[in-house]
Amino acid sequence: MTDVEAAARRFITDVWNGGREETAYDLIAEDCPGLGGTGPDATLAWHRDRRAAFPDLRYKIVDVVAAGDRVAVHWRAAGTQAGQFGAVPPTGRVVSYSGATFLRFDETGRILDMWSVNELFQLLQQLGVEMLPPRRGVTDPGA
DSSP states (O other): OOHHHHHHHHIIIIIIITOOTHHHHHHBOTTOEETTEESHHHHHHHHHHHHHHOTTOEEEEEEEEEETTEEEEEEEEEEEOOSOBTTBOOOOOEEEEEEEEEEEEOTTSOEEEEEEEEOHHHHHHHTTOOOOOOOTTOOOTTO
């Protein structure tokens, strides 16, 4: 296991699953983009927001690929929506969805950039959100 792979696993285990925010200050570079800013605090803001909506959310690492200063992590997450998630009020429903997070590390081994994709559509469906395609030919959005 490379150092960057171990750091990526530690980030998911300690920060995402363990709620040990102090680990974020060890692993995240000051200029890593996050929610409304950069650095560990901005990255933690996103996780706090997600944790407020899904307090028991847990991530399982499915696969990890590391090469040079980059790591790709395929994960599966599951949790219960007990708080507001965007426009969706608490439902008490359990969700399960997959995603991938791509990390780039600086020369000191800190996360310099992080980008994730996930099955948001599937997550919203599990919460009971009804998504309808726009009606064709409608020019008045209030109609």
